[in-house]
Amino acid sequence: MRQILSFTIAATVLSGCTTVTPKSIDIKSSASLAHQTVAITTRSAPSFFAQTPYNAVFSLPGVLFAYSSGNDLIAQNQVVDPAAAIANGLRTALGSAQSIQVAAQPLAVTGDDANQIAQAARGKARFVVDVETLGWGFRYYSSAWSRYTLFYGARARLIDVDSGAIVAESGCSMNKTPVDTSPTHDELVANHAELIKQGLAAAEVDCVRVFGTVMFADLRLSYGKQRGTASATVQTSSPNSTITQPGLAPMSNYVAAAAPPVSPLQETQPSPQYATLLAAVQNSHANIDPSSYWYRPEAAEWVAARKGEFMRKGASSELALQRAIDSMDHF
DSSP states (O other): HHHHHHHHHHHHHHHOOOOOOOBBBOOOHHHHHHEEEEEEOOOOOOOEEEOOHHHHHHHHHHHHHHHHHHHHHHHHOOOOTHHHHHHHHHHHHHHHHHEEESSOOOEOOOOOOHHHHHHHHHHHHSSEEEEEEEEEEEETTTTTTEEEEEEEEEEEEEETTOOOOEEEEEEEEEOOOOOOGGBBBHHHHHHHHHHHHHHHHHHHHHHHHHHHHHHHHTOOOOOOOOOOOOOOOOOOOOTEEEEEOOOOOGGGSSSSOOOOOOOOTSSSSSOOOHHHHHHHHHHHHHHTTTOOOOOOOHHHHHHHHHHHHHHTOOHHHHHHHHHHHTTTGGG
C-alpha cells in the first residue's frame, strides 16, 4: 500500500511541481529565530522509482517492480536521499542571517505531523527545519525510449517547537531535461550511478536556494555550496581500467549551458506587483523558471498561453498569471 501511495506522489513530482502551498515567515517569527537552537530532521528515504519501457507495460506489477529495482539500485550504488543535506544547507544559510545555534544531533522522525515533530524536539531545539523527499527516481521518455530523465521533489518546513505551528513552508521539484541531451539508461547507472548522484547533488543546491528564497523572503541568506562539475568515468569491459566516456557528461551538462532563456511570462514593462508575483511563482514552480535546472519551456509557454486567455477576458496581468498558475494541473 505504501508503494502505491508513493506512486501517486511520484506522479505529482513528475508533473513538475510539488503540491505545497508556499508560506514565507512573518516578521514576528523571523525575529524570534535569532540566537535560537535549530534542529534538522532525518527520516527513511521513500522508494526510488526506476521506470523503464519494460516495467512500464505491466501496470501495477510494473510500478511495484520499478520501485523494487529502484531500491536495489540506490542500495547497491549508495545513492543517498538528499533531504537531510538540503535541511542542513538551509539551516546553514539561515544561520548566516540570524546567528542561530545548531542542535547537537539531527532529529529522527517517521511521520510528517508537525505537532509530533515539535513534541519530539522539545528540550533539544526551539525550531526545526524539516525537509522531506516526496518522490524521486527516473523514467524514460515516451517519445525516445532510450533517453531518461531524473525527477526529484521535496517539501521544506520551519516548525515552531513551542507552538507546533508551521511558520514557513515551500516545495521544490526537478523534472525534465531536454530529450536530445538526456542520458541513456546505461549512462545514467554507469560508474555506480554517478549521473544520478550528480543530478541529486544539483537538486540539493537548487532546493536550498528555492526554499531559502520562498520561506525567508525578507532575510538575506548566503548560500555556500555550488554545483559540482566533476567529470564522470565509466568502467570498461576490462576490470582493471576505467576511461572517461566523451558522451557521459556530468548531469549538470544535460541542461543548456548557455545563458537562461527569456521566459515567455516576462513582460516588457512589468508592474512591481507583477514582477513580485512572477518571482514568487517561479520560486515555487521550478519548471517555469528559466534559471532553474528543471526549466521546461513547454510548461512556461502553456502558462503564458493561459495567462493570455485570462487577460483577453479582462483580467489584469497579475490576476491572469495567478489563475494560469492555479490551473497548472496539466503539468
